[in-house]
Structures are given as C-alpha cells and as structure tokens.
Amino acid sequence: MKELLDTLISDARVWQGSQQAQTTLPAEPTGFSALDLQLAGVGWPRGALTECLLPAPGIGELQLVLPLMRRQLEAGKTVFWINPPYTPYAPALEREGLNLAQIVVVHTQDQADALWSLENCLRSPVTGLVMAWPTRLKSREMRRLQLAAEAGDSLCILFRPTGAADNSSPAALRLQLEPGQNHALDIRILKRRGGWAAEHCTLALPDRAPVRPDTATSVVRGPWPERNR
Amino acid sequence: MLWLYIHFPNLLMDHVRSTRDDPGALVISDARKQSVFQACPEARALGIRPGMRLKTAISLAPDLAIMAAAPEREQQVLEQQARWLYRYAAHICLRPPDGVLAEASSMSRLHGGVDGLWRKLTQALEQRQLTAWLATGQTPRAARQLARADRGQCTDSPETLNGLLHGLSIAQAGLPERIAERLARVGLLSLGDLMQLPAEEIARRLEPETLQLLQKIQGTRPDPQPAWSPPHRFCQRLDFTRDVEQTSGLLFPLQRVLGELEEDLQWRQQDTDSLLLTLRHRDQPETRIRLRTAGPEHRAANFLALARLRLEQQALVAPVEGMALRVSRLIPRGQPMGDDLLGDGPDTQEAWQVLISRLQARLGDQALKVLASHEDHRPERAWSHGRPVRPGTASGTTCPSARSRPLWLFNSPEPVIHLPEAWLSGPERISGGWWDGERVQRDYYVAQLTSGQLAWVFRDVSGGWFVHGLFG
Structure with a gap:
C-alpha cells in the first residue's frame, strides 16, 4: 500500500493539498502581526475593495488603518478620505506621524458625486489609499468600484454599517469590527481570498487613547449628578 | 522701409463662419441701414449681394442667418487677428475696422525675404479660414490703398510698387468722395495722373488734406505709426448665428478657442490656472463660469476635460448667443520639478494635478480640503483646512503635540445623553482664548460610552457635559 502511494506521488498523479501554490496576491501588510497571521500573510488586498463593517465610528477603526496610511504617505502617495462622518483631527493625525499635506478630505453633495470621486x-496613479464612508451601495456600484480599484491597482477601504454584512459583496476582504474588552478591537473576518471566513482575532491597540493603568476609580470626575442626564 | 498691409474684406463673416458648423447662408447686416453688409459664398450663390436690403435678402433665402455688425465686436475680432500676426512682425498697427499694418523690412531676414513672410502669412491666413488681401508698399498709406484695392503683389522693388500705385484709380486712392468726383470731371482717372500734378496746384485747387494724403502715399510727408503691443491676457469671443440651447453644443466651439489658447500660451511660454468663460444670453445677465486647475497648465485637452465636467453640472438659464473666454492670470513657466533623471517626479505631479482639478471641477472648489494643525490649546482652533497644494511644495514644519488627541473631532460638541460606562483618564483642563474673546474653559476626560466607543468628553464651566471627539 505504501509503495503504491509512493509511486502515485512520485508520478505526480495525485494532487496534494499541501502543494497548493501559495497565492501571491498583491497586498499590503496590515502592520498588526495577529491580523496578518489571520489573513494568511496577505494583508490588505491591493487592486481590490476592502470592507470594514462597524456599528459606529470611534471604536478603533482608524487605528487599524493607521500603519497602512503611514506607509502610503511615506511612499509619497496621496490618501483620500471621502465623506468621513466627523472631522479627521489634524493634531492627532500629526501626532501619529502622518504628513497632512498628502491627506485630502473630500466632501460631496450626494451619493452619485461620492461614487464618481x-x-x-x-483610477489615478497618485492615490495610495482611498477611505470612504458611503451611505448605501448597490451591488452594481460595488462592482464598478471593484473594477476601478483593479484598473488603478489601488487600495480602497469602505467603512459601512454592520447591517451591510448580510448583503453579498464583491469586496476581496470583509472585516467585521466590534468594540472588545479593555478598549481592544475585535475583528471577525467575514470573507477573504485564499482562506476560510469567520476567523477571529483581537487587536489591543494600546496607543488609541490615554488610559491610566489603574482605570475607573482613580479618575476624578467632578460633580456628576446621581441620575443619568 | 517696406510695409505690409493686410486687409480683411469679410472679417466678421469669416470670424462667425469659423465657429459655425451648419453650412447655411449667412449675412452680416448693417443695423442702421437695414441692408446686407457682408454675404457668405452660400448667400451669394442664392443671389444675395452686399448693399441689398435685408427684406429682399430674406425673401431670396428664407432661412437666412443674420448677424448684426457692431463696431466694438469688429474691434475685438481685429485684435484677435493682431495677436497672432504679432508673431510674424515686431511692429504692427491696427487699422480699424478691418486692417492690420506690419513693418516688413526689419523682419524680412528672419523670414527669408519678403517672399518668405508673405508665404507664411498666406498659410496662416488659410489655416484660420480668413479672406485677406495682402499688399506691400513703401509707405504705410501706399500699402493700405493697394491692399484695399486688392492690387497687392509680393515684391519689394520700388519700380513695381510705384507702377502698381500709379495704376490705382482715383476711387481706390482713399480720397473723399467729393474730391474724387471733382477729379473725375477734370479727367484725372488714376492716381498716377494726380501725382504728376505740381503740389502747389493740388493744394490750391483741391484741399490741403488731399495734398497731405498724397504726400503720405508718396512718402514725402512723415506718417508716424504707433506700434501695437499685445495685451497681457488672452481674450477671445465667439458669436453664434443660432442660439445654443444645450451645454454640449458649447463644447465644439470651446474646443477651438482652447486650441488657440494653447497656441497662445505656448508662444508666450506661459501657463495659467484660471479661465473665465462668459456665456452671453439674449435678454438675461451673462453667466460666468470660472474654471480652475490645481496647478499651472497650458494644454487644451486638459482644459477641455475640465470644461466638460463643469458644463455637465451647469444647466443653461437661457439659450446662449455667444461666449467669451478670458484668461488674465498668466504664470511664467517654471523649470520641470523633477529632482532626478529617473525619478517619477513630474509625472506624478501632473497626475496629481489632473486628479485634483477634475475633482474640483465637478464637486466645486470647497469640496476638497487639506488639513493643517495649529498651536492652540483650544481643540477647535488647533486645526484648519485649506485648498490642496501640490505635495512637495508644502513645508514640513510640524511639531506634534505631546498630548494625546482623538482622531475624530465633532463639528460641534454634542451633549452627553447616557452616563459613560467607564472613565479612563482625566481631567485635562483647557483654559484659553481670553485674549480673543472666544473663551474656552473645560475639563476633558476620556470615557467609554455604552456603545463601546471611546469618547473625548468635557465638562464646561457652566456644568454641562459634552462629547467632543471619538478615539477612532
């Protein structure tokens, strides 16, 4: 039996799963080793869409993309923010070592303009990364964006509400973000290239906010009424 | 000294026809006399002649396009011609309403003799679809009279020129009609006959002005010619014979004007970053559209792409009867910005400029913002936004603040509705602005909201609690 298997293998008549060629998709490392491991060394896919689904802004989603943004800016590329929900705060971005001159914030009147932008x-070669906060996307529009990302070989991250997870999407990577314990960020991989979905990891994000080690009780809160206001 | 005169017998007609795409009959009308002033070949084929009454013309050609002649329009069109003629001759003068005089002898070596200059001018005129009668002359006046009579020849020999001049009829000499009539009655039919008379006799029997004119033609009386110099701006106007109702209909004529702009800028070795397009309506105030590029630019294709985007956004308030393109900001062309031979400097710069210009053209100037930080304790004042500038030109003098700040800032603080789940750090007291009247007195905390968001919460001096940012 063993000999039979050996001959089959040596004749290369049997395809072996372990020999599967490592997918060499163009990608950018995320800068977080835990997440990189989950993404099978692929990282943020280049020339494709990435979706981050989150319940509300302010749970650490910008910390997640900061290493990528920094790398793109250092390479001399421009980073676009299209219709961000709040103002990206310049002093904080500067503190993270980002060159503000290369960050362009775009505000559009309507969804059609946003998609067009x-x-x-x-499609432009100057673009390193585009981050967008679209309101609602039809799958036809998503495919259009996917084609544009392929044509420009650029990185695109769409931030969408968690409810969009139920709809199918042509995005190459879909991450579901949730606030975790101790101000960490829980990431569930809904979809990725070259691997199974539903993997899970947690990023600690220690630099996100100034948090005292001995938290809650020691913070002087000032006079705070008994009831909720 | 040799002078060259270019007479445009159908200047307005040619100008209108160059931007017209339908081949129907067209006349330029004289508004005062209600008569035909100039007629295009199609109109002539239908039997319309200059001087005919407009009513007759309309009955000959029912769908005749009529455009009224206006002196200021002619002047503008003539200046447009002078602008490109200036490339061929250093000293030119305008002879309104329909002529341009150029001093030819000093430039003849550059162009390879008078023949070379003549040939180049003829080519340029043909390319612009202009009918023109050229003539050389030893005096400005002589060249002018020869050109207006269409008797010009490409020559610089004095004998030939004198012969041509003598052959001109009295009517072609530019004398007042009254004088010409008197001379004809005396039996003097050509300019040559008149020039043989003694000067005193002419002055005594006719008028001193006639003698002056004759002497100017002959060159015995000084005839100074003030030189014209091109203005430091580009201004081109177009007149449509039929009103344009769709913005797409403006693109074709615009393309032509932008081509001329490119040529003009190329010749000046200058760039521009702002174009003013004025659309004229019949009974309404004109529409002004300003096109901006993100950086200096001179290529017509790029301007056209921006104009297309801009016009797509704009609905016409009324049909357009004409338009004008005006560029008053001319920027000297700089050295290419590339630092090294193999670097991707200029290409990226250009791509950046194209992208930003496109976005601005469609979304408006205010849609794109670049952030900047300032040294101010007040969070609202510690940042600002401005127009995007080319990367690499901004100086990187930044001193990151020591304090940790949230990545998201609210446009205006929002009141806290639910008690935060956990208090993580604080307070940080920010008190400032007493010097400019926008006083801020707040204690900032970092707190975790019930939704899991990390918020930057403050309590102001009046005791109210607000969320001012989120740690994204």
Missing part, C-alpha cells in the same frame, strides 16, 4: 481617485 471614489472611482476617479481609485
């Missing part, structure tokens, strides 16, 4: 940014 997104597509144009994606």
Whole structure:
C-alpha cells in the first residue's frame, strides 16, 4: 500500500493539498502581526475593495488603518478620505506621524458625486489609499468600484454599517469590527481570498487613547449628578 | 522701409463662419441701414449681394442667418487677428475696422525675404479660414490703398510698387468722395495722373488734406505709426448665428478657442490656472463660469476635460448667443520639478494635478480640503483646512503635540445623553482664548460610552457635559 502511494506521488498523479501554490496576491501588510497571521500573510488586498463593517465610528477603526496610511504617505502617495462622518483631527493625525499635506478630505453633495470621486481617485496613479464612508451601495456600484480599484491597482477601504454584512459583496476582504474588552478591537473576518471566513482575532491597540493603568476609580470626575442626564 | 498691409474684406463673416458648423447662408447686416453688409459664398450663390436690403435678402433665402455688425465686436475680432500676426512682425498697427499694418523690412531676414513672410502669412491666413488681401508698399498709406484695392503683389522693388500705385484709380486712392468726383470731371482717372500734378496746384485747387494724403502715399510727408503691443491676457469671443440651447453644443466651439489658447500660451511660454468663460444670453445677465486647475497648465485637452465636467453640472438659464473666454492670470513657466533623471517626479505631479482639478471641477472648489494643525490649546482652533497644494511644495514644519488627541473631532460638541460606562483618564483642563474673546474653559476626560466607543468628553464651566471627539 505504501509503495503504491509512493509511486502515485512520485508520478505526480495525485494532487496534494499541501502543494497548493501559495497565492501571491498583491497586498499590503496590515502592520498588526495577529491580523496578518489571520489573513494568511496577505494583508490588505491591493487592486481590490476592502470592507470594514462597524456599528459606529470611534471604536478603533482608524487605528487599524493607521500603519497602512503611514506607509502610503511615506511612499509619497496621496490618501483620500471621502465623506468621513466627523472631522479627521489634524493634531492627532500629526501626532501619529502622518504628513497632512498628502491627506485630502473630500466632501460631496450626494451619493452619485461620492461614487464618481471614489472611482476617479481609485483610477489615478497618485492615490495610495482611498477611505470612504458611503451611505448605501448597490451591488452594481460595488462592482464598478471593484473594477476601478483593479484598473488603478489601488487600495480602497469602505467603512459601512454592520447591517451591510448580510448583503453579498464583491469586496476581496470583509472585516467585521466590534468594540472588545479593555478598549481592544475585535475583528471577525467575514470573507477573504485564499482562506476560510469567520476567523477571529483581537487587536489591543494600546496607543488609541490615554488610559491610566489603574482605570475607573482613580479618575476624578467632578460633580456628576446621581441620575443619568 | 517696406510695409505690409493686410486687409480683411469679410472679417466678421469669416470670424462667425469659423465657429459655425451648419453650412447655411449667412449675412452680416448693417443695423442702421437695414441692408446686407457682408454675404457668405452660400448667400451669394442664392443671389444675395452686399448693399441689398435685408427684406429682399430674406425673401431670396428664407432661412437666412443674420448677424448684426457692431463696431466694438469688429474691434475685438481685429485684435484677435493682431495677436497672432504679432508673431510674424515686431511692429504692427491696427487699422480699424478691418486692417492690420506690419513693418516688413526689419523682419524680412528672419523670414527669408519678403517672399518668405508673405508665404507664411498666406498659410496662416488659410489655416484660420480668413479672406485677406495682402499688399506691400513703401509707405504705410501706399500699402493700405493697394491692399484695399486688392492690387497687392509680393515684391519689394520700388519700380513695381510705384507702377502698381500709379495704376490705382482715383476711387481706390482713399480720397473723399467729393474730391474724387471733382477729379473725375477734370479727367484725372488714376492716381498716377494726380501725382504728376505740381503740389502747389493740388493744394490750391483741391484741399490741403488731399495734398497731405498724397504726400503720405508718396512718402514725402512723415506718417508716424504707433506700434501695437499685445495685451497681457488672452481674450477671445465667439458669436453664434443660432442660439445654443444645450451645454454640449458649447463644447465644439470651446474646443477651438482652447486650441488657440494653447497656441497662445505656448508662444508666450506661459501657463495659467484660471479661465473665465462668459456665456452671453439674449435678454438675461451673462453667466460666468470660472474654471480652475490645481496647478499651472497650458494644454487644451486638459482644459477641455475640465470644461466638460463643469458644463455637465451647469444647466443653461437661457439659450446662449455667444461666449467669451478670458484668461488674465498668466504664470511664467517654471523649470520641470523633477529632482532626478529617473525619478517619477513630474509625472506624478501632473497626475496629481489632473486628479485634483477634475475633482474640483465637478464637486466645486470647497469640496476638497487639506488639513493643517495649529498651536492652540483650544481643540477647535488647533486645526484648519485649506485648498490642496501640490505635495512637495508644502513645508514640513510640524511639531506634534505631546498630548494625546482623538482622531475624530465633532463639528460641534454634542451633549452627553447616557452616563459613560467607564472613565479612563482625566481631567485635562483647557483654559484659553481670553485674549480673543472666544473663551474656552473645560475639563476633558476620556470615557467609554455604552456603545463601546471611546469618547473625548468635557465638562464646561457652566456644568454641562459634552462629547467632543471619538478615539477612532
């Protein structure tokens, strides 16, 4: 039996799963080793869409993309923020070592303009990363963006509400973000290239906010009424 | 000294026809006399002649396009011609309403003799679809009279020129009609006959002005010619024979004007970053559209792409009867910015400029912002936004603040509704602004909201609690 198997293997008549060629998709490392491990060394896919689904802004989603943004800016590329929900705060970005001159914030009147800008940014060679906060996307529009990202070989991260997880999407990577314990960020991989979904990891994000080691009780809160206000 | 005169017998007609795409009959009308002033070949084929009454013309050609002649329009069109003619001759003068005089002898070596200059001018005129009668002359006046009579020849020999001049009829000499009539009655039919008369006799029997004119033609009386110099701006106007109702209909004529702009900028070795397009309506105030590029630019294709984007956004308030393109900001062309031979400097710069210009053209100037930080304790004052500038030109003088700040800032603080789940750090007292009247007195805390967001919460001096940012 063993000999039979050996001959089959040596004749290469049997395809072995372990010999599967490592997918060499163009990608950018995320800068977080725990997440990189989960993404099978692929990282943020280049020339494709990435979706981050989150319940609300302010749970650490910008910390997640900071290493990528920093790398793109250092390479001399421009980073576009299209319709961010709040103002990206310049002193904080500067503190993270980002060159503000290369960050362009775009505000559009309506969804059509936003998609148009997104597509144009994606197709341009100067673009390193496009981050967008679209309101609602049809799958036809998603495919259009996917094609634009392929044409420009650029990185595109869409931040969408968690409810969009139920809809199918042509994005190459879909991450579901949740606030975790101790101000960490819980990431569930809904979809990725070259691997199974539903993997899970937690990023600690220690630099996110100034948190005292001996938290809650020691913070002087000032006069705070008994009831909720 | 040799002078060259270019007479445009159908200047307005040619100008209108160059931007027209339908081949129907067209006349330029004289508004005062209600008569035809100039007629295009199509109109002539239908039997319309200059001087004919407009009513007759309309009955000959029912769908005749009529455009009224206006002196200021002619002047503008003539200046447009002078601008490109200036490339061929250093000293030119405008002879309104329909002529340009150029001093030819000093530039003849550059162009390879008078023949070379003549040939180049003829080519340029043909390319612009302009009918023109050229003539050389030893005096400005002589060249002018020869050109207006269409008797010009490409020559610089005095004998030939004198012969041509003598052959001009009295009517072609530019004398007042009254004088010409008197001369004809005397039996003097050509300029040559008149020039043979003694000067005193002419002055006594006719008028001193006639003698002056004759002497100017002959060159015995000084005839100074003030030189014209091109203005430091580009201004081109177009007149449509039929009103344009769709913005897409403006693109074709605009393309032509932008081509001329490119040529003009190329010739000046200058760039521009702002174009003013004025659309004229019949009974409404004109529409002004300003096109901006993110950086200096001179290529027509790029301007056209921006104009297309801009016009797509804009609905016409009324049909357009004409438009004008004006560029008053001219920027000297700089050295290419590339630092090294193999670097991707200029290409990236250009791509950046194209992208930003496109976005601005469609979304408006205010849609794109670049952030900047300032040294101010008040969070609202510690940042600002400005127009995007080319990367690499901004100086990187930054001193990151020591304090940790949230990545998201609210446009205005929002009141705290639910008690935060956990208090993580604080307070940080920020008190400032007493010097400019926008006083801020707050204690900032970092707190975790019930939704899991990390918020930057403050309590102001009046005791209210607000969320001012989120640690994204």
